[in-house]
Amino acid sequence: MRRIPGFLKKLLPALTGVGMIFVWYFICISLSADHRFLLPSPSEVGHAFLEKGGALWGGAVTTGGGALAGFGVSVALSFVIALILSLSPLVRASLYPYLMILQMTPVIVIAPILILWVGPGFRSVTTITFLICFFPMVVNTTQGLISTDRNLVDYFRMCKASKWQEIWLLRVPSALPYFFTGLRIGATLAPIGAIVGDYIAGNSAGGQGGLGFLTIIYSSQFQMGALFATAIVGCALGFVFVAAVVALSWLSLHKWHESFSRTDA
Amino acid sequence: MPTESLPIVEFAGVMKRYGDGPTILDNVSFKAERGDFISLIGPSGCGKSTVLKLISGLNPISGGKIVVDGMSPKGAVEKLSFVFQEPTLLPWHTVEKNVELPMRLHGVAAASRAEVAERCLSLVGLSDRKEYYPRQLSGGQKMRVSIARALSVSPKILLLDEPFGALDEMTRDHLNEELLAIRQQLAWTAFFVTHSVAEAVFLSNRIIVMSANPGRIHSEVRVDLPYPRTEETRQSAEYQKLVAEVSKILRSVERLKA
Numbered sequence: 401m402r403r404i405p406g407f408l409k410k411l412l413p414a415l416t417g418v419g420m421i422f423v424w425y426f427i428c429i430s431l432s433a434d435h436r437f438l439l440p441s442p443s444e445v446g447h448a449f450l451e452k453g454g455a456l457w458g459g460a461v462t463t464g465g466g467a468l469a470g471f472g473v474s475v476a477l478s479f480v481i482a483l484i485l486s487l488s489p490l491v492r493a494s495l496y497p498y499l500m501i502l503q504m505t506p507v508i509v510i511a512p513i514l515i516l517w518v519g520p521g522f523r524s525v526t527t528i529t530f531l532i533c534f535f536p537m538v539v540n541t542t543q544g545l546i547s548t549d550r551n552l553v554d555y556f557r558m559c560k561a562s563k564w565q566e567i568w569l570l571r572v573p574s575a576l577p578y579f580f581t582g583l584r585i586g587a588t589l590a591p592i593g594a595i596v597g598d599y600i601a602g603n604s605a606g607g608q609g610g611l612g613f614l615t616i617i618y619s620s621q622f623q624m625g626a627l628f629a630t631a632i633v634g635c636a637l638g639f640v641f642v643a644a645v646v647a648l649s650w651l652s653l654h655k656w657h658e659s660f661s662r663t664d665a
Numbered sequence: 666m667p668t669e670s671l672p673i674v675e676f677a678g679v680m681k682r683y684g685d686g687p688t689i690l691d692n693v694s695f696k697a698e699r700g701d702f703i704s705l706i707g708p709s710g711c712g713k714s715t716v717l718k719l720i721s722g723l724n725p726i727s728g729g730k731i732v733v734d735g736m737s738p739k740g741a742v743e744k745l746s747f748v749f750q751e752p753t754l755l756p757w758h759t760v761e762k763n764v765e766l767p768m769r770l771h772g773v774a775a776a777s778r779a780e781v782a783e784r785c786l787s788l789v790g791l792s793d794r795k796e797y798y799p800r801q802l803s804g805g806q807k808m809r810v811s812i813a814r815a816l817s818v819s820p821k822i823l824l825l826d827e828p829f830g831a832l833d834e835m836t837r838d839h840l841n842e843e844l845l846a847i848r849q850q851l852a853w854t855a856f857f858v859t860h861s862v863a864e865a866v867f868l869s870n871r872i873i874v875m876s877a878n879p880g881r882i883h884s885e886v887r888v889d890l891p892y893p894r895t896e897e898t899r900q901s902a903e904y905q906k907l908v909a910e911v912s913k914i915l916r917s918v919e920r921l922k923a
Contacts (some may be wrong), residue, residue, distance in 0.1 A: 423799045555753045558723060560742060561770045569769070571755045656798045 441623040455614060459596035460633050462619040463610035466522055467594035467641065470529020474586055477530070478627070479579070485538070486545035486571065503535035507593075525610065528597030533589045536555035537582035545571050545596025548564040576658055580649035585605030595634050611637075672696035673734050673822065673854050674720055675778035680728030683714055689715050692729070695873060695882065702848070704865035704872045705768045706911070708919050712880025713858045717824045720767075720856065721745060734821060743771070744890035745822040746815035750830045752801040753847045754814075760786065761795035764814045771818070785813040788847050805836040812844070816851065825857045829864070830876075840869050845894055862915060866907045867894060874911070883918050886911055 421442050428441040448455065481499075485492050507528055514524050548571050556566050564664075598612025609617075613636050618626040654660040674697040681690040697703055705713035718724050719731060722738030724849055733741035746767070755765045763830050764782040773781075786792050789809040798902045799807055808828060815823060829837040840862060848855070865872050869888050876883040888907055898904050 449716050535834045549753075551749065551751045552755065555749070556770070557748070558721060559770045560745050565770055569766075570755070573755070576757070656800060658800060 416635070425578040436544065437622070437624060440628055441619055444625040445628045448623070448629040452614075452626050452629060456611075456633050457628060459609060459611040459614045459630070460637055463523075463525075463591065463594045463598055463612065464524035464640075465633070466597060466610060467637065468527055469522070469526040470593060470597075471528045471533055471590040471641070472584060473526065474537055476581065476589075478541055478582065478586075479532055481538050482541035482545055482575075485542045491615040492542070499535060499538060501506050505531075506530060507596065508600060508638070511597075513664055515601050519603075521608070524601035524603075525559070525594050525597035528601060529590050529593035532593035533586035536585040536589070540582030540585070541575060541579045544575025547578070548574045571583065577650060577659065580653065583645045584642065587645040588638055590641055591634060591637040671735060673699045673701075674734075675732045676716075676719075676729065677731075678729035679719065679722070679731060680911065681719060682710070682727050691879035691881050693880070693882055694729075694865065695885075697854055697856070699762075699854055699873055700852055702857065702869045704857045704859055704869040705875060706859060706862065706865050706872060706915060707769040707875030707883070708814070708915075710880075711875040713875055714826050715880065717747075717826055717856055717858060720822065721747065721824060729877075741822075743818070744820060744822055746818055746820035747823045748752075748811055748815045748823065748828045749806075750827040752799070752804075752811040754777060754807060754810055756799050758798075760797050760799070760802070760810050761792060763799070764795075764817050766815060766816050772825075772868060781817050782813075785816045786810075786814060787849070789843065790812045793885055804832055805840060806842075808832065809843075811878060812840075812847075816847070819851075820853055823853045823855045825855060827858050827860065830860065837861075837864065847890065860913045862909045863899075863908050864892075866904060866911060867899065870912055874914050874918060876921055884914060886916055 424439075426444050428436075428439055431439060442649065473606070481495075485495060510531075511524070511528065514527050518524055518527055552570060552574070553566070556570050561569070595612045595615070598610035599615060602610055602613045604613045611630055613626065614630050618630060650660070676693050676695050679693045680688065682688045693712075693716065694736055705716055707713055715724075719726055720738060720741050721732060722733075722740075731738050734744055755766065758766070760781070761782050764785055768778045768781060780788075782795070783792070786795055789812055791806060791809050791813065794806065796804065799810070804811065805892070811828070829840055845868060855868075857865070857868060857876040866888055872886040872888060874883045874886065875881065886907070890901070890904060891906070
């Protein structure tokens with residue numbers, strides 16, 4: 401097979417995108433008049449961006465804030481819980497089922513309870529985001545903390561390293577790749593969690609509605625273009641989160657970890 | 666004062682078994698003088714690695730007595746260093762930071778750590794690689810770093826458990842010569858577990874041949890070839906005679922096992 405030049409490889413996704421917009425456009429114009437409302441054309445969506453720019457930006461900021469807060473709480477708590485879980489198989493056996501339950505509980509059902517407990521708006525959104533991100537992050541980090549190379553653990557013990565040194569100088573650094581895998585999954589879930597949270601437990605008082613709130617408004621008014629625009633903004637938010645995590649993991653791993661070695665790239 | 670003339674490691678009728686399991690070591694006795702380079706050789710399961718573990722005080726003995734530098738193995742733990750078959754380097758630390766690790770674990774100040782690391786890396790000829798990460802090094806270089814790390818705590822006793830077993834023969838020969846060259850500069854006593862008779866003869870002044878099931882000392886061979894030893898040593902008739910002799914003993918021990 402012929403080698404594809406590097407610049408073309410980078411250009412390809414953009415070209416596919418342009419192609420898809422064309423396909424979208426042609427589907428639009430081939431729809432009959434009474435079905436036209438089902439699929440807004442690219443230009444209608446573009447128009448919605450211009451018209452609702454302020455609302456979408458405000459919604460993105462609100463949702464982004466909730467997602468960031470929920471994600472942050474999730475990072476901190478999943479790390480602490482993972483440290484506790486890594487202590488012994490006994491601790492894991494006794495706590496894992498309850499973490500599973502936390503994950504299995506449908507957020508929609510507990511949303512009303514959360515609203516009563518922490519109040520609607522930012523705090524509910526943060527809590528819901530946290531609930532959605534937490535599980536994959538804690539599972540990954542725990543797996544990392546208990547997968548430390550046996551030889552290295554033995555070496556630390558022979559050096560009479562304290563338990564504390566073993567955790568901070570050995571187990572935590574060697575769990576970093578796993579930690580970032582969890583973070584990456586969490587980063588894709590956080591904006592979704594914040595939008596869902598906003599949808600079911602948001603607070604629009606003072607124009608502080610997030611993307612979930614905008615979704616409610618636009619769908620009740622059949623503003624298909626605006627709904628599409630909202631979806632695109634939510635998607636972009638997800639990309640920002642993932643990009644930030646990817647950058648962070650590159651910074652802390654690329655020098656030493658095999659996954660960044662150039663030879664098998 | 667009197668400890669200087671005493672053997673640095675003494676085993677007297679040492680027994681070792683794990684729980685109710687089979688006897689790993691049975692009535693093992695020897696004395697190691699300061700500066701000895703002792704190789705332990707024998708069929709697998711003869712307990713040669715166990716001897717190293719017992720010297721390090723990691724595992725308790727089931728009978729007999731071990732004295733390390735005038736005290737119990739547990740008390741002498743800071744006087745010894747380990748080198749394993751695996752380099753066991755931390756992949757997220759540079760070569761320099763890896764060499765500093767044992768000092769860091771023992772709470773040595775950062776400034777003096779760097780100085781010692783520098784010196785130890787120059788001993789193994791890797792001064793120019795101190796900013797590298799382990800994955801950028803070859804197998805032989807990783808093992809050199811591992812040796813530099815072991816030397817960083819200025820050990821009196823170096824315990825080497827098949828350190829060059831995973832390396833190719835050329836690299837192994839080079840590292841053997843380097844190890845002896847370092848030993849000329851720093852006086853430590855070495856216990857070296859190996860499967861290679863040639864390596865044992867080249868490095869040691871004493872070779873302890875062990876037999877298995879249970880692990881016992883079968884015999885001891887003295888290697889009176891003069892240090893420093895070089896590539897010429899390997900060509901000499903005495904060296905080759907000794908290799909043949911030890912191989913013969915080892916074969917008879919293996920037969921004993923079968």
